[in-house]
Amino acid sequence: MPVYRLNDQLLFPPPEFAEPEGLLAVGGDLSPSRLLLAYSMGIFPWFSEDEPILWWSPDPRCVLDPAELVISRSLAKTLRQGRFRTSFNEAFSAVVAACADIRRKHEAGTWITGDMLQAYDRLHRLGFAHSVECWQGDELVGGLYGVSLGRCFFGESMFHRVTDASKVALVELVRKVVEKGGGLIDCQVPNPHLASLGAREISRREFLRRLQGSGVTPSSDQPPPVFP
Numbered sequence: 001m002p003v004y005r006l007n008d009q010l011l012f013p014p015p016e017f018a019e020p021e022g023l024l025a026v027g028g029d030l031s032p033s034r035l036l037l038a039y040s041m042g043i044f045p046w047f048s049e050d051e052p053i054l055w056w057s058p059d060p061r062c063v064l065d066p067a068e069l070v071i072s073r074s075l076a077k078t079l080r081q082g083r084f085r086t087s088f089n090e091a092f093s094a095v096v097a098a099c100a101d102i103r104r105k106h107e108a109g110t111w112i113t114g115d116m117l118q119a120y121d122r123l124h125r126l127g128f129a130h131s132v133e134c135w136q137g138d139e140l141v142g143g144l145y146g147v148s149l150g151r152c153f154f155g156e157s158m159f160h161r162v163t164d165a166s167k168v169a170l171v172e173l174v175r176k177v178v179e180k181g182g183g184l185i186d187c188q189v190p191n192p193h194l195a196s197l198g199a200r201e202i203s204r205r206e207f208l209r210r211l212q213g214s215g216v217t218p219s220s221d222q223p224p225p226v227f228p
Contacts, residue, residue, distance in 0.1 A: 002017075003025060004017070004024065004025040005027050006026065006028035006053075006055070007027070010034060010037060011037075012024070012038060012041055012043055013025060014041075015057035015204060018057045018059070021058070022056045022057055022059065023054060024043060024056060024057050025043075025054075026052050026053065027052055028053055029053070030045065030053065030115055030116065030118075031119075032122050032126055032128070036128065036219075036221075037218070037219065038055060039147050039149055039154050039216075040211070040216050040217060040218050040219055041057075041218050042057050042061070042204065042207055043057045044057075044154065046188075047111060047113075049113050057204060058189055058204070059205075060201035060203050060207075061186070061201065061204055061206075061207040062187040062188055062190040063184060063185065063187055063199065063200065063202055063207065063210075064184075064185040064197065064198055064200075065184065066174045066182070068198040068200070069170075069171070069174050069197060069198045070197050071171065072196070075164055075171070078168065079168065083136070083164075084135060084141070084142070084164075084165060084168050085134075085136075086132060086168060088130065088133070088176065089131055090133050091133050092121070092124045092129070092131040092145065093117075093121055094133075095131040095144070095145050095159070096131070096145055098143065098159045098161075099112055099143075099156075100112035100116075101159075120145065120147075128147055129147050129148075130145065130148055130153075131143055132144050132169040132176075134165040134166070134168050136162060141160065142159060142161060142164075142165025142166045142168065142169050143159060143165075144158035144159075144166060144169050144170060144173060145157060145158075150214045151180075151214040151215050152186060152215075153173065153182060155173075155186060155187050155188070173185070182214070183210075183213075183214055184211075186207075187199045
């Protein structure tokens with residue numbers, strides 16, 4: 001399959017045209033309208049500082065169904081102890097910056113570039129990007145952020161500075177999604193941390209079908225999200 005080069009026109013090729021590893025297109029911009037269109041079609045940006053904007057739609061797709069969240073004994077103990085205070089959208093920019101600072105195995109740098117920071121901050125101000133924070137006293141020790149469309153939450157990244165902090169943030173996200181009638185959390189690509197919490201892989205075709213069932217329409221003109 002060819003990799004499509006985007007121009008100023010606000011459109012993407014069908015996600016089914018992606019290469020086997022999920023790369024679909026290159027170029028375009030990170031404007032709110034393009035980002036919302038991308039997420040509504042099951043596409044997301046992922047690129048390094050020295051690369052052009054790359055757009056992906058992997059097959060299979062990693063998702064977390066709220067009903068399938070796995071809470072281990074140790075995590076349940078942490079929740080019972082109330083060691084953390086959680087919040088929503090209290091420190092969005094700080095959460096994104098912390099995610100960018102975390103160095104992960106097999107990654108030479110961060111994909112959360114300065115342009116990405118600005119792009120998601122714009123989505124946050126528009127009411128589409130949200131964060132969950134985990135605190136110990138006044139210290140931000142964990143959290144996550146993502147994009148909400150319809151009844152779907154598209155997770156982007158998470159971090160922790162204290163054991164279980166990111167897991168507690170995810171538990172709070174799941175609770176909020178269920179409270180608001182949401183039905184799907186997109187995790188994009190799998191990793192052992194997400195798998196331990198109940199995330200699993202489904203086909204891209206199934207993922208796109210579930211997006212439609214979650215009130216997400218292929219459009220840059222999205223209605224107000226259910227979350228938070």
